[in-house]
Amino acid sequence: MQLELLNDQGQATDKFDAPDTVFARDYNEALVHQVVVAYQANARQGTRAQKNREAVHHSTKKPWRQKGTGRARAGSTSSPIWRGGGRTFPNKADENFSHKVNKKMYRAGMAAILSQLARDGRLAVVDSISIEAPKTKLLAAKFKAMGLESVLVIADVVDDNLALASRNLANVLVIEPRYADPLSLVYYKKILVTKAAIEQLKEMFA
Secondary structure (H helix, E strand, O other), X not given: OEEEEEOOOOOEEEEEEOOHXXXXXXXXXXXXXXXXXXXXXXXXXXXXXXXOOOOOOOOOOOOOOOOOOOOOOOOOOOXXXXXOOOOOOOOOOOOOOOOOOOHHHHHHHHHHHHHHHHHOOOEEEEOOOOOOOOOHHHXXXXXXXXXXXXXXXXXXXXXXXHHHHHOOOOOEEXXXXXXXXXXXXXXXXXXXXXXXXXXXXXXHHO
């Protein structure tokens, strides 16, 4: 698979031969959907909790007698159909939202996403990306010169200058290949990968 090689002005100057095992895979929509949903689900924490009819604060006294009042019979004010009563199926604090995805499926899903991004022209290669100082305006100016607004940069090495300069840009994320995730790949409009990072992605997802 041949990917565009961009210069500092965002212009395609040459072609880069990327491994077909990672960047020329068929797109499997069902698998990609499963991988993305599992990634989001595994990031959830079971921190919410609700009370059942046993846990709510209430009196055990019968609200009114069983017969003769004309109203529906009631035995407790903690009934789920009462206002202030307990929930029938309450959420628990230790609820587990995780989804299991096999390693082989995850690698295939990531390769399918990268391949589709390459076909759509959303993925490009750069020799390297660096700035002289940890200044946000330097990195912002660099991406502006390249005509990029929403960009995910996968660099082989993220130094302190790059990490500090990028963390305050809302639509920019700079990561190493080991931190690449399916949600970020789908979310950002443009993906920039350094040449050295291509080899690392090959080792991870081929």
